[in-house]
Amino acid sequence: MELISYLEELYPHARCELSYQKDYELLIATVLSAQCTDKRVNQVTKVLWENYTIETLATAEKKDIEKIIHSLGSSNKKSEYIIDIARRLVSDYEGKVPNDRKYLESLKGVGRKTCNVVLSNLYDVPAIAVDTHVSRVSKRLGLAKEEDEVLTIEQKLMRKFPKEKWSKLHHQLVLFGRYQCKAVHPICTNCKLQEYCNYAKKKK
Numbered sequence: 021m022e023l024i025s026y027l028e029e030l031y032p033h034a035r036c037e038l039s040y041q042k043d044y045e046l047l048i049a050t051v052l053s054a055q056c057t058d059k060r061v062n063q064v065t066k067v068l069w070e071n072y073t074i075e076t077l078a079t080a081e082k083k084d085i086e087k088i089i090h091s092l093g094s095s096n097k098k099s100e101y102i103i104d105i106a107r108r109l110v111s112d113y114e115g116k117v118p119n120d121r122k123y124l125e126s127l128k129g130v131g132r133k134t135c136n137v138v139l140s141n142l143y144d145v146p147a148i149a150v151d152t153h154v155s156r157v158s159k160r161l162g163l164a165k166e167e168d169e170v171l172t173i174e175q176k177l178m179r180k181f182p183k184e185k186w187s188k189l190h191h192q193l194v195l196f197g198r199y200q201c202k203a204v205h206p207i208c209t210n211c212k213l214q215e216y217c218n219y220a221k222k223k224k
Contacts, residue, residue: 155173
């Protein structure tokens with residue numbers, strides 16, 4: 021399939037760009053990444069993990085967490101989310117992140133996209149997490165309709181591509197949308213997917 025071949029050519033070693041060393045760090049970093057760049061999240065979580073473990077985060081003062089994550093936006097909600105997540109994980113799983121979609125989606129601030137990212141990266145569960153980049157690229161390339169919601173896009177991509185490709189394809193689509201097929205001023209020159217791209221066709 022031309023899309024997969026081209027993305028493999030561009031991003032043969034595609035992986036999650038969020039920095040983490042422990043399973044809970046990935047979960048919390050993904051929650052924090054909503055409406056924010058991975059680069060900025062990595063700067064903030066570096067400070068967060070220098071000051072907190074999952075256990076101390078579970079008993080942290082909300083205002084102290086807010087101070088650290090303030091630059092990410094929505095710090096009031098996000099600080100509440102990550103303290104609640106820490107409390108639940110410590111209470112239910114001794115601080116570990118379980119391979120359990122139902123449980124993870126019951127945590128505050130954790131939706132399907134976050135769950136897909138976490139299960140895919142931690143447990144090699146085949147999944148496609150649809151963020152703004154994946155959504156935009158899918159619509160431009162005619163893999164989804166403009167009016168499609170996130171879950172519909174995910175289902176369409178899962179039907180179109182082999183299951184064993186899902187997790188890596190997700191990362192490749194994210195990188196493609198982040199660095200090439202950008203929301204504003206996409207780099208269309210020499211893109212091998214122009215013949216499939218609605219944006220490129222309109223541009224011409």
